[in-house]
Amino acid sequence: MLHSKKVRSGVTNIGCPLLFGAALVASWQTGLLHKILKTDEYILPYPMRIIDIMKENSDKIMLNVNASVKVALIGLLLGSVLGYLIAIIATVFPKYGSGGLTIVSAFNAIPIVALAPVFINWTKDVSDIAEERSMAAKILVVTVTSMAAMSVNAYRGLTELPPFSEDLMKTYAAGRLTEFFKLRFPNSVPYIFTALRVSVPGSVIGALVSEYFAEYIIGVGRQIRENILIAQYATAWAYIVTACIIGIVMYAILMLAESIILKACLHRT
Amino acid sequence: MKKLKKLLTSKFFITIVWVVMLIAVWELFAFHVENIKRTPENVQPHLSGIVDSLTSDRKINGSQTALQMVIENAKATLTRAGIGYIIGIASGFLLALFMSLSKIVEKTSFPYLMLIQLIPILGMAPIINAITGDIAKSRIIIAAILTFYPVATNTLAGFKSVQREKHELMYSYAANKFQIYTKTMIPACIPYFFTGLKISAPMAITASILVDTLQGGIGLGCLLSQSLKGAMTRYVFWDIVFFSAVIGILSFYIMGIIEIMMCPYRRTGKR
Amino acid sequence: MIFIVLFCFISFPEQRNINELKGTISMIEHERNDIEIMLDNVGMVYDSADGKEVTALTSVTMDIHKGEFISLLGPSGCGKTTLLRIIADLIHPTSGNVLIGGVSPKDARLKRRYGMVFQSATLYDWRTVIKNIELPLEITHCPKKERHERAMKMLDLVGLSDFADHYPRQLSGGMQQRVGIARALALQPEILLMDEPFSALDEFTREKLHVDLLKIWRKTNKTIIFVTHNIQESVFLSDRICVLSPHPGRLSAIIDVDLPRPRTMDIKDTPEFTALVSKVRNSFEGV
Numbered sequence: 001m002l003h004s005k006k007v008r009s010g011v012t013n014i015g016c017p018l019l020f021g022a023a024l025v026a027s028w029q030t031g032l033l034h035k036i037l038k039t040d041e042y043i044l045p046y047p048m049r050i051i052d053i054m055k056e057n058s059d060k061i062m063l064n065v066n067a068s069v070k071v072a073l074i075g076l077l078l079g080s081v082l083g084y085l086i087a088i089i090a091t092v093f094p095k096y097g098s099g100g101l102t103i104v105s106a107f108n109a110i111p112i113v114a115l116a117p118v119f120i121n122w123t124k125d126v127s128d129i130a131e132e133r134s135m136a137a138k139i140l141v142v143t144v145t146s147m148a149a150m151s152v153n154a155y156r157g158l159t160e161l162p163p164f165s166e167d168l169m170k171t172y173a174a175g176r177l178t179e180f181f182k183l184r185f186p187n188s189v190p191y192i193f194t195a196l197r198v199s200v201p202g203s204v205i206g207a208l209v210s211e212y213f214a215e216y217i218i219g220v221g222r223q224i225r226e227n228i229l230i231a232q233y234a235t236a237w238a239y240i241v242t243a244c245i246i247g248i249v250m251y252a253i254l255m256l257a258e259s260i261i262l263k264a265c266l267h268r269t
Numbered sequence: 270m271k272k273l274k275k276l277l278t279s280k281f282f283i284t285i286v287w288v289v290m291l292i293a294v295w296e297l298f299a300f301h302v303e304n305i306k307r308t309p310e311n312v313q314p315h316l317s318g319i320v321d322s323l324t325s326d327r328k329i330n331g332s333q334t335a336l337q338m339v340i341e342n343a344k345a346t347l348t349r350a351g352i353g354y355i356i357g358i359a360s361g362f363l364l365a366l367f368m369s370l371s372k373i374v375e376k377t378s379f380p381y382l383m384l385i386q387l388i389p390i391l392g393m394a395p396i397i398n399a400i401t402g403d404i405a406k407s408r409i410i411i412a413a414i415l416t417f418y419p420v421a422t423n424t425l426a427g428f429k430s431v432q433r434e435k436h437e438l439m440y441s442y443a444a445n446k447f448q449i450y451t452k453t454m455i456p457a458c459i460p461y462f463f464t465g466l467k468i469s470a471p472m473a474i475t476a477s478i479l480v481d482t483l484q485g486g487i488g489l490g491c492l493l494s495q496s497l498k499g500a501m502t503r504y505v506f507w508d509i510v511f512f513s514a515v516i517g518i519l520s521f522y523i524m525g526i527i528e529i530m531m532c533p534y535r536r537t538g539k540r
Numbered sequence: 541m542i543f544i545v546l547f548c549f550i551s552f553p554e555q556r557n558i559n560e561l562k563g564t565i566s567m568i569e570h571e572r573n574d575i576e577i578m579l580d581n582v583g584m585v586y587d588s589a590d591g592k593e594v595t596a597l598t599s600v601t602m603d604i605h606k607g608e609f610i611s612l613l614g615p616s617g618c619g620k621t622t623l624l625r626i627i628a629d630l631i632h633p634t635s636g637n638v639l640i641g642g643v644s645p646k647d648a649r650l651k652r653r654y655g656m657v658f659q660s661a662t663l664y665d666w667r668t669v670i671k672n673i674e675l676p677l678e679i680t681h682c683p684k685k686e687r688h689e690r691a692m693k694m695l696d697l698v699g700l701s702d703f704a705d706h707y708p709r710q711l712s713g714g715m716q717q718r719v720g721i722a723r724a725l726a727l728q729p730e731i732l733l734m735d736e737p738f739s740a741l742d743e744f745t746r747e748k749l750h751v752d753l754l755k756i757w758r759k760t761n762k763t764i765i766f767v768t769h770n771i772q773e774s775v776f777l778s779d780r781i782c783v784l785s786p787h788p789g790r791l792s793a794i795i796d797v798d799l800p801r802p803r804t805m806d807i808k809d810t811p812e813f814t815a816l817v818s819k820v821r822n823s824f825e826g827v
Contacts (some may be wrong), residue, residue, distance in 0.1 A: 016377040039400045099283030103291065109517040111475035112391075113482065113490060114510045117497055121312045200388050208392035209479060213497075221392045225483070228395040240393055247387040434662040437630055441656045442679045442727070443649055452675065456666050534666045534707045 046235040053086060053195035053238040055178065061220075061242055068220045069246060071135065071209040075142020076199060081142065083150025083195070090151070091158045092176075101155055106150040116141050118211040132218035141210040147161050153195035157188025193258045204247045220246065294318060308317070309501040316429065319511060322504035329501050338492065342467025346489040347516070349405055350477035357473065358466065361420030369428040369454070370446075385418050394480050408480040408488075412473040418501075423465030427458025452525050463528040470520035478513055489513060576731065576763045577604035577627060583637035584622050584789075591798060596790035599636065602782065604765070606730070609757060611774035611781045612767045613820065619789025620767045620782075621735060627765060628654055628733050636653045641730065648731075652680065655724030655762075657734040661716035663708035669719050670704040674728045694722040696780060697756055714745035721753070725760060730760045735771070747805060751777055754803060775816045777802060785825040795822035 015263060021040075028034045029046055035042065054061060090097025116137070123137040161183060169179045208221025217226065220243045225235035276282055283456035295316060303309045310318060323336045330338065364382075368375040390411060398407040429453055439449045481490020489509050584597040597619035604610050612620040615637055625631045626638060642649035648654065663672050672689040682690070695701050698718040708738035717737060723731055738746045754777065757764055768774050776783045778797050785792040795815060799807055807813055 012373065012376050016373055017380045020377045020381070037400055043396075043399050049371055075444045095278055096286070099280065102284060103287045106518045106521075109471035109521045110514040111471070111517050113479045113493070114513045117493070117506065118510055119368050124312065173521060180533050201389075205389045205391050209387050212479075212482065219388070224392055225395045228399055233396070233399065235284055236396055236399075244388045247389055248384070251387050258424075412788070432660075432662060434658045434660065435664075437628075437658075438656060438662060439679075440630065441628060441649060441654050441733075442676050443652060444679045448679055452678065456664070459666070532666060533707070 007246045012126040024095055033073040043233050045237055049234055050237045050241055053234050054241065056205060057235065057238065061238065064220050064223050064239070065242060065246065067135075067218045068204075068207050068211065068243075071138040071210070071219070072142055072246075072250070075139045075206065076146050076196075078139065079143040079146030079201065079203075080192075080196070083147040083152075084154045084192070086151040087158055087188075088155035090155050093096060093126075094159070098155070101151060105112075105146050107150045108152075112154075112206055112209050115144060116213040119144075119210075120213055120215065130216040131218070134214035134218075136209050138207060138210040138214055138219075142203045142205075142206040145206045145269060146195075149199040149202065150192070150195040153198075154188055157191025158184045161187055183214070186265065190262065193254075193262070196254055196258075200250050201247055204243070204250060208243060210234045274399055276334055277378060287390045291522025294516075302347070308503070309391040310507070314504065314507055319507045322502065323508055329505065335409045335502075335508055338505065339512055342487055342489045342492045343516070344510060345487045346408075346481060347474070349408040349488075350473045351410045353409040353477065354416050354470065354473040357416025357469065357491045358420050359415035361417040361465065362424050364417075364421045365424035365428060365458075366450075368425055382418065382421060385414070386422075390414050391476060391479055392477070396451065398483050404480065404484045404486055404488075405533055411476040411480055414471040415476045415486065419468040420465035423461045423468075428454055430461065431457045436455060459532060460487065460528070467521050467528075470524050471517040474517050474520060490538065532535065544577045552810050565664050572798070574606040575603045576606045577765075578637075578639040579603070579623075579627075580637040580639075582623070582633045584619065584626065584631070584633045591693060597626075597633075597789040600791045601636075602791065604763060606763055607761050609764045609777055609779045610704060610766065611778040612765065612773045612784060613769065613771065614784035614789075614824075615769060615786055617786040617789065618784040619786070620784050621768075622789065623784070624733055624735055624765060624767050627731075628656060652676075652727050653730045655727065655729040655732045657717075657720050657724045657732065659736045659739055661708070661713075661720040663716055663719055663723075665706055665708050666700065666707050668707055669700065669711070672719055673723045673726050678724065680727065691722075691726060694726050695719075697725065697759065699721045699752070712745075713741050714749060717741065717749065718752070721756065725756070725762070728765060732764045734764065734766045736767050738773070739768070739770070746773070751803075751805065753777065754801075758802065771817055772808065775799075775813060775820060776808065781820055783820060783823045792825045795820055795823060 024033075025047060027036075028044075031046075034040060034044055037127065041049075041211075083104075085167065086101070090101050112117070119140040120134070120137040123133055123140065126136045127133050165183055165187075168178075169183055172178075174182065207219065211219035211222035212225055214222065220239050224236050224241045227233070227239065295313070299309065299313050299315045302313045303315070306312055309315075319380065323339075326334050328336050331339070368378060394411055397410055398404060401407045401410065428513060435453050435457070437447075439453055444452070478488070478490040478493070481488035481492075482494045484491070489512070493506055493509045495501060496503060496509070579600050579602050582597065582600045583595070586594045586596055588594045600623060612623055613621045622631070626633050627640070627645060629649040638645050640653060643651075663669075664675065667675065670688070670691050673694050674687050676688060677687040692704065693702065695704055698721055699713060700722070702717065703711060708719065711719065720737070721732075738749055741749065750773065763773055766774070768776060775797055781795045781797060782791055783793040783795060785788065795816070799810075799816070800813060
């Protein structure tokens with residue numbers, strides 16, 4: 001009886017969302033969705049057509065995926081490292097540090113649309129090649145957005161310690177470095193992942209949006225826009241699907257990394 | 270002396286110091302740009318120049334000063350962001366409510382709720398614009414979708430945070446479902462709900478500005494791209510950058526203030 | 541019997557009205573003859589996560605009288621909370637019968653015969669103290685004016701009238717728990733179910749609340765089921781102690797506490813008290 005209960009809950013867990021998804025795709029393929037959205041199969045092509053186009057243009061799509069993912073990953077890495085460093089500095093100088101973090105976290109609330117053109121201005125002299133200039137500007141946008149998420153979360157991880165653990169370290173007469181590596185850093189690991197859960201999807205969005213304003217035309221986000229301008233909706237949809245896949249794959253990788261690393265941490269202690 | 274020391278370490282003072290430092294860095298960079306560039310306002314103008322452009326009464330497009338233009342366009346952008354925000358809040362809250370009421374709804378929609386967060390909605394702005402065929406509508410829709418996710422997930426987390434004892438208490442009173450929700454569940458999730466509101470307010474504004482840039486017409490984003498293309502003085506661009514930054518940050522804090530007003534119990538300190 | 545009446549006489553000088561005294565006598569007599577809770581062979585078996593059956597409670601049979609103060613005492617895993625939750629209709633026993641005043645626990649709950657007090661005060665932090673106590677009365681659609689009056693009366697009973705408009709987080713842990721008790725009494729239930737209500741408080745606060753709880757009990761004449769893992773606490777408070785032992789959870793003894801009432805803190809220093817404590821301690825099996 002218990003066994004059947006478990007099976008049943010598993011069936012609803014997977015079955016309900018699958019059924020919903022199947023219904024959605026079916027209504028799309030049969031044109032019902034077009035009626036609901038009051039649009040036509042020209043602007044919203046059938047799923048099979050989108051897949052065909054993705055197959056036909058796979059080389060070109062991969063080129064743009066490369067550009068976007070590169071921007072997202074480099075920006076994410078730079079931003080996260082910078083954000084963590086800021087958090088460490090804020091931990092060492094708590095009074096002024098936390099005030100600085102308030103400012104950094106305010107960056108989160110600034111529209112990326114406003115940031116992107118400013119950074120494009122700033123990076124005009126970085127290189128003579130338009131592709132490299134644009135790349136630098138886009139990376140800067142992603143860096144700033146992921147830095148904000150990382151610094152705020154990492155600061156919490158470095159300062160919100162288990163009760164009395166700081167006192168325990170003091171009784172061992174541990175130095176600041178020992179305290180950092182034995183207590184603060186391990187404590188902050190889950191918080192790093194909290195930050196990444198926000199900044200990984202954020203980095204993809206940052207990369208796509210900053211492409212809109214970039215000088216050099218490349219990237220999944222820019223292709224969506226360019227193809228719509230020339231009314232190639234099916235191609236635009238192919239890029240939208242690609243963008244969704246990028247977002248989902250990057251998040252899935254993050255989840256995998258999180259489960260492996262957190263498990264390793266648990267085994268170590 | 271003691272008072273001075275207290276002032277120097279107060280939170281307010283520290284924030285001021287940081288803001289002053291940011292301004293100093295900005296100005297230093299601006300001086301540097303001024304020396305090496307012919308048109309420094311294209312890269313980084315002095316803050317004074319930006320303030321001047323806002324306060325001057327020179328007509329930029331023949332009938333309006335820079336400030337008037339920014340305000341007029343901001344009205345259009347913010348109204349649509351606001352409408353989308355409210356629609357997003359309402360639908361996000363309702364979905365969370367239905368998810369907490371029904372296991373089937375929860376199980377069906379939870380994976381898709383996660384997906385919405387991973388899909389770059391902002392990247393889809395052009396296609397949504399194409400489907401609706403109306404820039405005003407697409408602004409509202411995108412702002413609503415972006416608001417929807419944080420509000421729905423945070424509200425749901427709020428419903429789930431209610432202690433088991435509170436459920437048992439209501440059970441022992443033989444309270445009906447309506448009473449359980451109005452007396453316990455909904456008041457308990459309000460702080461979580463506001464977390465969602467605070468996260469999504471700047472996002473709704475970002476969405477609205479971004480959609481503006483896709484098409485002409487009225488709106489901060491349109492003005493921004495016109496200024497970037499050289500249709501008017503570059504200072505209008507800087508005005509908008511600062512204006513939207515301030516509005517984005519303000520929207521976050523305004524939600525915080527509304528929360529404090531609505532929840533007096535969180536205001537009173539521990540005895 | 542005369543003893544009890546005499547104590548009433550001494551402790552409530554304002555009740556020297558002879559008619560009231562007669563009323564008290566007949567009430568006590570009436571109560572002693574009446575069974576409030578009847579447990580017949582009650583057992584509880586859970587399905588654990590790995591598919592094994594876990595016996596939380598085996599065949600508990602006992603009667604609880606009206607107005608009695610009963611402690612369910614035992615270490616963790618002995619099923620004392622399970623038994624309380626069965627009485628409260630929060631879970632259904634897998635075997636046996638429970639009758640509350642002649643009806644099933646569910647009917648008793650629907651008639652709002654239970655007041656519940658938890659380990660944490662479980663107050664609603666967005667409501668003031670008085671509004672917290674009014675909560676159950678709102679559920680039963682009690683008119684606004686009456687609601688307030690009744691809540692104030694309950695607040696007065698627990699001695700917190702001055703704190704009506706405070707928010708819970710402004711109160712100390714002991715005060716919060718008193719508000720919890722006042723709230724549990726607001727619907728005037730016949731039975732007060734208390735699940736380790738004082739275990740999170742410090743010893744000084746706890747001792748004070750013991751004396752207060754006994755006073756409240758005397759004034760309101762509730763049947764109290766009090767879950768605890770503290771032997772002294774159960775001896776000090778109860779008429780009878782149900783000693784439960786773990787693995788599997790079972791009723792291993794019922795011990796009468798014949799210490800005189802009203803009890804004060806001094807009673808803890810008497811040899812009778814100490815003797816009872818060790819009697820209770822020795823009645824545990826397999827701990």
